[in-house]
Amino acid sequence: MTESATWTRVDDGRFALDLLTASYRRHVFTRHTHATFAIGVAVAGVEQFRYRGETHRAGVGSLAILEPDEPHDGRAAAEGGWSYRVLYPSEAMLLDGRATRPAFPDAVVHDARAVHLIRAAHEALTAGADPLAAQSKLAWAFEAVIRRHGRERAGPKPVRASDPAAARKIAAIRDRLAADLRCPPTLRELAAGVELSPFHMLRVFREATGFPPHTWLVLERVCAARDLLAAGVSPAQVAGAVGFADQAHLTRWFKRVTGVTPAAYRNSVQDPVRRLA
CATH class of the missing domain: 2.60.120.10 (Jelly Rolls)
Known part of the structure; x- marks a missing residue:
């Protein structure tokens, strides 16, 4: 194969x-x-x-x-x-x-x-x-x-963290990470922003999302890269725009998540984007 x-x-x-x-x-x-x-x-x-x-x-x-x-x-x-x-x-x-x-x-x-x-x-x-x-x-x-x-849900999708206050803190952490993919805050800055110790913040965030903050951020960068590539932006430009060190760094992570290189993804979705309306 x-x-x-x-x-x-x-x-x-x-x-x-x-x-x-x-x-x-x-x-x-x-x-x-x-x-x-x-x-x-x-x-x-x-x-x-x-x-x-x-x-x-x-x-x-x-x-x-x-x-x-x-x-x-x-x-x-x-x-x-x-x-x-x-x-x-x-x-x-x-x-x-x-x-x-x-x-x-x-x-x-x-x-x-x-x-x-x-x-x-x-x-x-x-x-x-x-x-x-x-x-x-x-x-x-x-x-x-x-x-x-499909099955009827018993209630809202549960947050893995233990209480509503923790869920709000997790949302705040995600929002701060996503606010600027190129210049993320430090671990201590993230923790201080939600009034938790760095270790406690790491534990709660991973419990809720399945990932530590640095991995979650990389996956958000890949997601943002997909949107830019689909819009026709070149891989070299995308790498810097979403916070990867260089195009090779983008390529390495992008293929691990999507199964293709950024250039192959860009060419695939651009050739053509089919309109069904």
Whole structure:
């Protein structure tokens, strides 16, 4: 199996949707999160990933459903590697007017109908099919995923920190880190800003997000880099704009998170950004 990866971005006038078509043998995704859902189908081989404290395997005939902001990694489960197609819908796009967001307790499900619908929608979108047909396939696929595998939430998504005051402190830390990706505060400045000791701040933040502040910041830089690259900015310019030391530093982290180099991602989503409106 030859390693390859292509990102496609489509826009229906309200939402932008990223799609990944990839084959990997040796690539290993670093532990990271997505701001969106990740819904994928394997078309060959088996992927292995760590998610919510458990190791999962997703092979042909299975559907993987990962929720936003949930740390996970990814690698081949066997020497032959794996190929898959993944959609990354935002919560608003997936729910499209539903009042509440369902929970997806099972990271991997075996459901031939849902697998068929997700793969058909992905293929239609990446092939540039008739917009109405592609939108219809996507709507049917998302409805099937929610109806067949979504569960009613018992309450709001829990914060891993122990109390509301801690949650507010975590939000403040995230806001301060995101305010200037190029010039982050020191650990002591972060801790002083929320009136915690550095150690206590580190423990609470990691408990809530799954990452220490410095790793969370790097992942935010990758996220910001994706937006700039999709807008056509060159990798060299992006590296400095989001706080990486240089283009090589950006490339190293970007590939660990997305599976492709910044230049390959920019070329994929720029060629072309398909409009479905």
